[in-house]
Amino acid sequence: MTHHTGPWTEVDLLAIDLEGSGPQDPAGEAILEIALVPIRHGAPDLDRAFSSLINPERKITRGLWTSPGITNAVLEHAPTFDEVAPKIIELVAGAWLVGHNVRVDWRLLNKALPAAEPVGLVDTLRLAKHRRPELKKGHGLQAWVERLDLTDTITQAAQSSQPHRALWDAVATATVLEAFMRDQSANDADFDALLTIAGLDLDGNPHPTKPADQQSLWDSF
Template sequence: MDQLWTAAPLVALDLEGTGGQDRDREKILEIAVVPLAAGRPEIGGVWETTVNPGRSIAPRPWISPDLTGTILLTAPPLEDVTDDITTRVHKQILIGHNIGVDWRLLQRHLPDLEAVALIDTARLYKHLRPAAERWSLSRLITQYGLSDQVRALAPKRTPHRALWDAVAAALLLPALVQDLPGGAATTLAELERIAGLRQQPAAGQTTLEF
Protein backbone atom coordinates (compact mmCIF):
# COMPACT_ATOMS: atom_id res chain seq x y z
CA MET A 1 0.00 0.00 0.00
CA ASP A 2 2.61 2.57 -1.08
CA GLN A 3 0.19 4.49 -3.30
CA LEU A 4 -0.86 8.03 -2.43
CA TRP A 5 -3.79 7.98 -0.06
CA THR A 6 -5.87 9.95 -2.55
CA ALA A 7 -5.45 7.15 -5.11
CA ALA A 8 -7.11 4.62 -2.81
CA PRO A 9 -10.85 3.87 -3.10
CA LEU A 10 -11.91 4.87 0.41
CA VAL A 11 -15.41 4.61 1.86
CA ALA A 12 -16.66 6.71 4.78
CA LEU A 13 -19.01 4.79 7.06
CA ASP A 14 -21.23 5.80 9.94
CA LEU A 15 -23.84 3.93 11.96
CA GLU A 16 -26.29 5.21 14.54
CA GLY A 17 -27.27 2.64 17.13
CA THR A 18 -29.25 2.25 20.33
CA GLY A 19 -26.07 2.47 22.41
CA GLY A 20 -23.34 0.34 23.91
CA GLN A 21 -25.32 -0.10 27.12
CA ASP A 22 -27.46 -2.61 25.17
CA ARG A 23 -24.37 -4.80 24.65
CA ASP A 24 -25.31 -7.76 22.44
CA ARG A 25 -28.81 -6.35 22.07
CA GLU A 26 -27.63 -3.09 20.52
CA LYS A 27 -29.57 -2.34 17.36
CA ILE A 28 -28.64 -0.41 14.23
CA LEU A 29 -30.94 2.55 13.65
CA GLU A 30 -29.30 4.18 10.63
CA ILE A 31 -26.37 3.70 8.30
CA ALA A 32 -24.70 5.91 5.70
CA VAL A 33 -21.93 5.20 3.22
CA VAL A 34 -20.00 7.91 1.38
CA PRO A 35 -17.36 6.86 -1.18
CA LEU A 36 -14.34 9.08 -1.73
CA ALA A 37 -12.73 9.80 -5.08
CA ALA A 38 -9.33 11.51 -5.16
CA GLY A 39 -9.70 12.08 -1.42
CA ARG A 40 -13.03 13.92 -1.66
CA PRO A 41 -16.63 12.80 -1.04
CA GLU A 42 -18.27 11.41 -4.15
CA ILE A 43 -21.81 12.50 -3.44
CA GLY A 44 -23.24 10.69 -6.45
CA GLY A 45 -22.39 7.42 -4.73
CA VAL A 46 -23.87 8.28 -1.32
CA TRP A 47 -26.24 5.75 0.23
CA GLU A 48 -28.17 6.01 3.48
CA THR A 49 -31.05 4.26 5.15
CA THR A 50 -32.82 4.13 8.47
CA VAL A 51 -33.26 0.66 9.94
CA ASN A 52 -36.25 -0.73 11.81
CA PRO A 53 -34.85 -2.04 15.12
CA GLY A 54 -37.85 -4.28 15.71
CA ARG A 55 -38.63 -2.76 19.10
CA SER A 56 -39.43 0.58 20.67
CA ILE A 57 -36.38 2.72 21.44
CA ALA A 58 -36.16 4.94 24.50
CA PRO A 59 -34.85 8.49 23.93
CA ARG A 60 -31.10 8.77 24.50
CA PRO A 61 -28.81 11.84 24.33
CA TRP A 62 -26.78 10.29 21.51
CA ILE A 63 -29.82 9.36 19.40
CA SER A 64 -30.93 12.22 17.16
CA PRO A 65 -34.47 13.38 17.93
CA ASP A 66 -35.03 13.19 14.17
CA LEU A 67 -34.97 9.40 14.47
CA THR A 68 -38.49 9.21 15.80
CA GLY A 69 -40.39 6.05 16.54
CA THR A 70 -42.60 6.65 13.52
CA ILE A 71 -39.62 6.95 11.16
CA LEU A 72 -37.98 3.81 12.55
CA LEU A 73 -41.23 1.85 12.52
CA THR A 74 -41.65 2.48 8.79
CA ALA A 75 -37.95 1.84 7.97
CA PRO A 76 -36.84 -1.43 6.39
CA PRO A 77 -35.54 -4.16 8.69
CA LEU A 78 -31.83 -4.91 8.54
CA GLU A 79 -32.31 -8.10 6.52
CA ASP A 80 -33.93 -6.07 3.73
CA VAL A 81 -30.87 -3.82 3.32
CA THR A 82 -28.12 -6.36 4.01
CA ASP A 83 -27.33 -6.79 0.31
CA ASP A 84 -27.06 -3.01 -0.13
CA ILE A 85 -24.70 -2.76 2.82
CA THR A 86 -22.58 -5.67 1.64
CA THR A 87 -22.23 -4.23 -1.86
CA ARG A 88 -20.94 -0.93 -0.51
CA VAL A 89 -18.91 -2.01 2.53
CA HIS A 90 -17.53 -5.53 2.07
CA LYS A 91 -13.76 -5.63 1.46
CA GLN A 92 -13.43 -1.84 1.33
CA ILE A 93 -11.01 0.55 3.02
CA LEU A 94 -13.34 2.16 5.55
CA ILE A 95 -12.89 5.50 7.27
CA GLY A 96 -14.87 7.11 10.04
CA HIS A 97 -14.69 9.01 13.30
CA ASN A 98 -14.23 6.35 15.98
CA ILE A 99 -14.74 3.82 13.19
CA GLY A 100 -14.07 0.94 15.56
CA VAL A 101 -17.40 1.55 17.31
CA ASP A 102 -19.33 1.48 14.03
CA TRP A 103 -17.46 -1.56 12.76
CA ARG A 104 -18.07 -3.58 15.91
CA LEU A 105 -21.80 -2.88 15.74
CA LEU A 106 -21.98 -3.69 12.05
CA GLN A 107 -20.06 -6.94 12.46
CA ARG A 108 -22.22 -7.93 15.42
CA HIS A 109 -25.17 -8.07 13.03
CA LEU A 110 -23.35 -8.95 9.80
CA PRO A 111 -20.33 -11.03 10.88
CA ASP A 112 -19.42 -12.09 7.33
CA LEU A 113 -18.47 -8.54 6.36
CA GLU A 114 -14.75 -7.89 5.93
CA ALA A 115 -12.78 -4.66 5.70
CA VAL A 116 -9.48 -4.24 3.89
CA ALA A 117 -8.52 -1.58 6.44
CA LEU A 118 -10.11 0.70 9.04
CA ILE A 119 -8.87 4.28 9.27
CA ASP A 120 -10.00 6.37 12.22
CA THR A 121 -10.12 10.17 11.91
CA ALA A 122 -10.28 10.48 15.71
CA ARG A 123 -7.08 8.49 16.00
CA LEU A 124 -5.47 10.65 13.32
CA TYR A 125 -6.42 13.84 15.15
CA LYS A 126 -5.04 12.51 18.43
CA HIS A 127 -1.78 11.70 16.61
CA LEU A 128 -1.60 15.30 15.42
CA ARG A 129 -2.73 16.85 18.70
CA PRO A 130 -1.72 14.43 21.49
CA ALA A 131 -2.50 17.01 24.18
CA ALA A 132 -6.06 17.55 22.96
CA GLU A 133 -8.73 16.65 25.47
CA ARG A 134 -11.75 16.83 23.15
CA TRP A 135 -12.10 15.55 19.62
CA SER A 136 -15.79 15.11 18.92
CA LEU A 137 -16.61 15.13 15.23
CA SER A 138 -18.81 18.22 15.39
CA ARG A 139 -16.11 20.10 17.32
CA LEU A 140 -13.44 19.24 14.74
CA ILE A 141 -15.71 20.17 11.84
CA THR A 142 -16.07 23.62 13.39
CA GLN A 143 -12.37 23.84 14.21
CA TYR A 144 -11.36 23.09 10.62
CA GLY A 145 -13.97 25.40 9.10
CA LEU A 146 -15.88 22.61 7.38
CA SER A 147 -19.40 23.27 8.68
CA ASP A 148 -20.70 24.92 5.50
CA GLN A 149 -19.36 22.09 3.34
CA VAL A 150 -21.02 19.46 5.51
CA ARG A 151 -24.34 21.31 5.38
CA ALA A 152 -24.08 21.61 1.60
CA LEU A 153 -23.37 17.89 1.11
CA ALA A 154 -25.72 16.60 3.82
CA PRO A 155 -28.67 19.01 3.74
CA LYS A 156 -31.40 18.56 6.33
CA ARG A 157 -29.07 16.38 8.41
CA THR A 158 -27.54 17.17 11.80
CA PRO A 159 -24.80 15.66 13.98
CA HIS A 160 -25.65 12.16 15.17
CA ARG A 161 -27.40 11.41 11.89
CA ALA A 162 -25.48 8.85 9.88
CA LEU A 163 -25.17 10.88 6.68
CA TRP A 164 -23.99 14.02 8.49
CA ASP A 165 -21.35 12.06 10.37
CA ALA A 166 -20.18 10.10 7.31
CA VAL A 167 -19.88 13.23 5.15
CA ALA A 168 -18.15 15.04 8.02
CA ALA A 169 -15.57 12.25 8.39
CA ALA A 170 -15.01 12.23 4.62
CA LEU A 171 -14.29 15.99 4.66
CA LEU A 172 -12.28 15.92 7.87
CA LEU A 173 -9.84 13.28 6.64
CA PRO A 174 -8.16 15.41 3.92
CA ALA A 175 -8.05 18.38 6.29
CA LEU A 176 -6.20 16.30 8.86
CA VAL A 177 -3.89 14.76 6.28
CA GLN A 178 -2.77 18.25 5.27
CA ASP A 179 -1.38 18.65 8.80
CA LEU A 180 0.82 15.56 8.47
CA PRO A 181 4.49 16.09 7.50
CA GLY A 182 3.88 14.60 4.07
CA GLY A 183 0.70 16.57 3.47
CA ALA A 184 -0.91 15.69 0.17
CA ALA A 185 1.98 13.31 -0.57
CA THR A 186 1.04 11.05 2.36
CA THR A 187 0.79 7.42 1.29
CA LEU A 188 -1.99 5.04 2.20
CA ALA A 189 0.50 2.90 4.09
CA GLU A 190 1.57 5.88 6.22
CA LEU A 191 -2.03 6.88 6.85
CA GLU A 192 -2.90 3.34 7.90
CA ARG A 193 0.16 3.19 10.17
CA ILE A 194 -0.85 6.38 11.95
CA ALA A 195 -4.64 6.08 12.04
CA GLY A 196 -5.43 2.46 11.21
CA LEU A 197 -7.01 -0.08 13.53
CA ARG A 198 -5.56 -3.58 13.46
CA GLN A 199 -8.08 -6.32 12.91
CA GLN A 200 -7.38 -9.50 14.80
CA PRO A 201 -9.66 -12.52 14.48
CA ALA A 202 -10.65 -14.08 17.78
CA ALA A 203 -13.16 -16.84 18.42
CA GLY A 204 -14.33 -16.67 14.86
CA GLN A 205 -14.96 -12.92 14.86
CA THR A 206 -12.96 -9.82 14.08
CA THR A 207 -11.94 -7.65 16.99
CA LEU A 208 -10.11 -4.34 16.90
CA GLU A 209 -6.92 -3.43 18.68
CA PHE A 210 -6.67 0.26 19.50
Protein backbone atom coordinates in the same frame (compact mmCIF):
# COMPACT_ATOMS: atom_id res chain seq x y z
CA MET B 1 -1.41 -5.83 7.97
CA THR B 2 -0.36 -5.37 4.34
CA HIS B 3 1.68 -2.33 3.31
CA HIS B 4 0.25 -0.11 0.58
CA THR B 5 2.42 2.23 -1.41
CA GLY B 6 0.94 5.10 -3.39
CA PRO B 7 -1.20 8.15 -2.59
CA TRP B 8 -4.02 7.76 -0.08
CA THR B 9 -6.41 9.25 -2.66
CA GLU B 10 -6.05 6.17 -4.86
CA VAL B 11 -7.24 3.71 -2.22
CA ASP B 12 -10.83 2.41 -1.91
CA LEU B 13 -11.98 4.25 1.23
CA LEU B 14 -15.50 4.23 2.65
CA ALA B 15 -16.59 6.59 5.42
CA ILE B 16 -19.00 4.96 7.85
CA ASP B 17 -21.30 6.15 10.58
CA LEU B 18 -23.92 4.22 12.51
CA GLU B 19 -26.56 5.51 14.87
CA GLY B 20 -27.80 2.98 17.39
CA SER B 21 -30.20 2.46 20.25
CA GLY B 22 -27.27 2.70 22.67
CA PRO B 23 -25.30 0.16 24.70
CA GLN B 24 -27.80 0.77 27.51
CA ASP B 25 -30.54 -0.90 25.44
CA PRO B 26 -31.57 -3.95 27.51
CA ALA B 27 -32.46 -5.87 24.33
CA GLY B 28 -29.00 -5.21 22.88
CA GLU B 29 -27.93 -2.23 20.82
CA ALA B 30 -29.78 -2.06 17.52
CA ILE B 31 -28.60 -0.21 14.42
CA LEU B 32 -31.14 2.53 13.71
CA GLU B 33 -29.39 4.35 10.89
CA ILE B 34 -26.37 3.77 8.66
CA ALA B 35 -24.43 5.86 6.17
CA LEU B 36 -21.65 4.68 3.88
CA VAL B 37 -19.92 7.39 1.86
CA PRO B 38 -17.22 6.44 -0.67
CA ILE B 39 -14.19 8.74 -0.68
CA ARG B 40 -13.16 9.33 -4.29
CA HIS B 41 -9.95 11.21 -5.09
CA GLY B 42 -9.87 12.35 -1.48
CA ALA B 43 -13.39 13.81 -1.34
CA PRO B 44 -16.77 12.36 -0.28
CA ASP B 45 -18.69 10.96 -3.26
CA LEU B 46 -22.33 11.68 -2.50
CA ASP B 47 -23.49 10.24 -5.83
CA ARG B 48 -22.43 6.77 -4.67
CA ALA B 49 -23.29 7.20 -0.99
CA PHE B 50 -25.84 5.05 0.77
CA SER B 51 -27.78 6.04 3.86
CA SER B 52 -30.91 4.67 5.44
CA LEU B 53 -32.88 4.52 8.62
CA ILE B 54 -33.33 0.95 9.80
CA ASN B 55 -36.44 -0.51 11.41
CA PRO B 56 -35.28 -2.51 14.46
CA GLU B 57 -38.63 -4.36 14.41
CA ARG B 58 -39.24 -3.44 18.03
CA LYS B 59 -39.82 -0.32 20.07
CA ILE B 60 -36.78 1.57 21.33
CA THR B 61 -36.50 3.73 24.40
CA ARG B 62 -35.25 7.21 23.57
CA GLY B 63 -32.38 8.57 25.66
CA LEU B 64 -29.94 11.44 25.64
CA TRP B 65 -27.79 9.40 23.24
CA THR B 66 -30.60 8.94 20.68
CA SER B 67 -29.93 10.88 17.48
CA PRO B 68 -32.24 13.82 16.68
CA GLY B 69 -35.31 12.93 14.67
CA ILE B 70 -35.04 9.18 15.19
CA THR B 71 -38.32 8.08 16.75
CA ASN B 72 -40.33 4.88 16.83
CA ALA B 73 -42.89 6.48 14.51
CA VAL B 74 -40.20 7.25 11.92
CA LEU B 75 -38.46 3.89 12.25
CA GLU B 76 -41.72 2.00 11.76
CA HIS B 77 -41.68 2.95 8.06
CA ALA B 78 -37.97 2.30 7.48
CA PRO B 79 -36.57 -0.84 5.83
CA THR B 80 -35.40 -3.65 8.07
CA PHE B 81 -31.73 -4.52 8.43
CA ASP B 82 -32.18 -7.63 6.29
CA GLU B 83 -33.51 -5.44 3.48
CA VAL B 84 -30.48 -3.12 3.45
CA ALA B 85 -27.85 -5.79 4.21
CA PRO B 86 -27.07 -6.67 0.55
CA LYS B 87 -26.27 -3.04 -0.25
CA ILE B 88 -24.06 -2.75 2.83
CA ILE B 89 -22.15 -5.91 1.88
CA GLU B 90 -21.67 -4.62 -1.68
CA LEU B 91 -20.23 -1.26 -0.59
CA VAL B 92 -18.07 -2.56 2.25
CA ALA B 93 -16.47 -5.41 0.27
CA GLY B 94 -12.79 -4.70 -0.32
CA ALA B 95 -12.91 -1.18 1.12
CA TRP B 96 -11.09 0.44 4.03
CA LEU B 97 -13.70 1.71 6.49
CA VAL B 98 -13.00 5.24 7.72
CA GLY B 99 -14.65 6.44 10.90
CA HIS B 100 -14.15 8.69 13.90
CA ASN B 101 -13.49 6.12 16.61
CA VAL B 102 -14.21 3.60 13.89
CA ARG B 103 -13.89 0.57 16.16
CA VAL B 104 -17.27 1.40 17.71
CA ASP B 105 -19.06 1.46 14.35
CA TRP B 106 -17.22 -1.60 13.06
CA ARG B 107 -17.92 -3.63 16.20
CA LEU B 108 -21.65 -2.95 15.89
CA LEU B 109 -21.76 -3.61 12.13
CA ASN B 110 -19.65 -6.76 12.33
CA LYS B 111 -21.89 -8.18 15.05
CA ALA B 112 -25.02 -7.51 13.01
CA LEU B 113 -23.56 -8.45 9.62
CA PRO B 114 -20.50 -10.75 9.68
CA ALA B 115 -20.75 -11.11 5.90
CA ALA B 116 -19.59 -7.49 5.48
CA GLU B 117 -15.86 -7.79 4.73
CA PRO B 118 -13.75 -4.62 4.57
CA VAL B 119 -9.97 -4.78 4.21
CA GLY B 120 -9.24 -2.81 7.37
CA LEU B 121 -10.02 0.34 9.32
CA VAL B 122 -8.80 3.94 9.32
CA ASP B 123 -9.55 5.92 12.48
CA THR B 124 -9.72 9.71 12.13
CA LEU B 125 -9.83 10.00 15.92
CA ARG B 126 -6.36 8.44 16.12
CA LEU B 127 -5.25 10.76 13.35
CA ALA B 128 -6.60 13.81 15.19
CA LYS B 129 -4.86 12.87 18.43
CA HIS B 130 -1.60 12.39 16.56
CA ARG B 131 -1.87 15.77 14.87
CA ARG B 132 -2.61 17.64 18.09
CA PRO B 133 -1.25 15.53 20.95
CA GLU B 134 -1.18 18.53 23.28
CA LEU B 135 -4.98 18.59 23.30
CA LYS B 136 -6.08 16.35 26.16
CA LYS B 137 -9.74 16.65 25.16
CA GLY B 138 -11.82 18.09 22.36
CA HIS B 139 -11.09 15.38 19.81
CA GLY B 140 -14.72 14.58 19.05
CA LEU B 141 -15.86 14.77 15.44
CA GLN B 142 -17.98 17.89 15.95
CA ALA B 143 -15.13 19.64 17.76
CA TRP B 144 -12.80 19.01 14.83
CA VAL B 145 -15.42 20.09 12.29
CA GLU B 146 -15.67 23.42 14.11
CA ARG B 147 -11.92 23.73 14.63
CA LEU B 148 -11.30 23.25 10.90
CA ASP B 149 -14.24 25.52 9.96
CA LEU B 150 -15.94 22.78 7.93
CA THR B 151 -19.56 23.07 9.11
CA ASP B 152 -20.90 24.90 6.06
CA THR B 153 -19.05 22.61 3.65
CA ILE B 154 -20.49 19.48 5.26
CA THR B 155 -24.00 20.89 5.60
CA GLN B 156 -24.03 21.81 1.92
CA ALA B 157 -22.86 18.33 0.92
CA ALA B 158 -25.27 16.49 3.24
CA GLN B 159 -28.30 18.73 2.78
CA SER B 160 -30.80 16.04 3.74
CA SER B 161 -29.08 15.37 7.06
CA GLN B 162 -27.86 17.16 10.20
CA PRO B 163 -25.14 16.77 12.83
CA HIS B 164 -25.31 13.56 14.87
CA ARG B 165 -27.17 11.78 12.09
CA ALA B 166 -25.44 9.08 10.06
CA LEU B 167 -25.07 10.79 6.68
CA TRP B 168 -23.90 14.14 8.09
CA ASP B 169 -21.38 12.48 10.37
CA ALA B 170 -20.05 10.17 7.63
CA VAL B 171 -19.59 13.14 5.29
CA ALA B 172 -17.95 15.01 8.17
CA THR B 173 -15.52 12.14 8.73
CA ALA B 174 -14.55 12.09 5.04
CA THR B 175 -14.16 15.87 4.98
CA VAL B 176 -12.07 15.98 8.14
CA LEU B 177 -9.80 13.28 6.71
CA GLU B 178 -9.36 15.31 3.52
CA ALA B 179 -8.51 18.42 5.57
CA PHE B 180 -5.94 16.51 7.62
CA MET B 181 -4.27 15.11 4.50
CA ARG B 182 -4.44 18.16 2.25
CA ASP B 183 -1.12 19.79 3.15
CA GLN B 184 1.02 16.71 3.64
CA SER B 185 4.25 16.06 1.78
CA ALA B 186 4.28 13.37 -0.90
CA ASN B 187 5.73 10.87 1.57
CA ASP B 188 3.21 11.64 4.29
CA ALA B 189 0.30 11.52 1.83
CA ASP B 190 1.24 7.92 1.03
CA PHE B 191 -1.47 5.55 2.21
CA ASP B 192 0.98 3.43 4.16
CA ALA B 193 2.03 6.56 6.10
CA LEU B 194 -1.63 7.16 6.94
CA LEU B 195 -2.03 3.55 8.08
CA THR B 196 1.01 3.87 10.31
CA ILE B 197 -0.79 6.59 12.25
CA ALA B 198 -4.48 5.79 11.94
CA GLY B 199 -4.77 2.24 10.59
CA LEU B 200 -6.34 -0.67 12.45
CA ASP B 201 -6.95 -4.26 11.52
CA LEU B 202 -10.41 -5.80 11.84
CA ASP B 203 -9.65 -6.87 15.41
CA GLY B 204 -8.94 -3.25 16.32
CA ASN B 205 -5.16 -3.65 16.54
CA PRO B 206 -3.01 -0.69 15.42
CA HIS B 207 -0.97 -0.82 12.24
CA PRO B 208 2.69 -1.68 12.89
CA THR B 209 4.74 1.39 13.85
CA LYS B 210 6.91 2.90 11.12
CA PRO B 211 10.71 2.63 11.47
CA ALA B 212 12.16 5.14 13.93
CA ASP B 213 14.46 6.66 11.30
CA GLN B 214 11.61 7.46 8.87
CA GLN B 215 11.22 11.24 8.73
CA SER B 216 7.73 12.71 8.87
CA LEU B 217 6.05 16.08 8.79
CA TRP B 218 2.95 14.80 10.59
CA ASP B 219 3.97 16.44 13.85
CA SER B 220 3.55 19.97 12.51
CA PHE B 221 -0.09 20.87 11.95
